[in-house]
Amino acid sequence: MALNANHTFEDLDGIKCSIVEKKCTAERKIFIEDLLKGNGYKVIAVATEDTFTIGVTDVSFNLMNAIYNRELKDAKGNVIGIKYWKSTGTVVENGEWYWVR
Numbered sequence: 001m002a003l004n005a006n007h008t009f010e011d012l013d014g015i016k017c018s019i020v021e022k023k024c025t026a027e028r029k030i031f032i033e034d035l036l037k038g039n040g041y042k043v044i045a046v047a048t049e050d051t052f053t054i055g056v057t058d059v060s061f062n063l064m065n066a067i068y069n070r071e072l073k074d075a076k077g078n079v080i081g082i083k084y085w086k087s088t089g090t091v092v093e094n095g096e097w098y099w100v101r
Helices: 026-038 063-068
Strands: 009-012 015-024 043-048 051-056
Touching: 009 043, 009 051, 015 026, 015 043, 026 043, 026 051
Parallel strands: none
Antiparallel strands: 009 015, 015 051, 043 051
């Protein structure tokens, strides 16, 4: 049971996971897997018809908290923001906070 709508849990392949994204394409799945694995998370992806459900085995993981607390980084070590996560922008400049823009 989730504490709120942004922090849901499911069993994926028999493993309790914090859900990161549902109904994503194969291309998006690769992007998310690479990003989260690069940040040290164990990622579980399960095919659901034509899309995928992606989760991490760390049930304390909350995607929005991780993004806005500047915990996720790209392969080069740059902090990512919500635009990068949604694939509509670039990484956050060092020292730049999302509310300053």
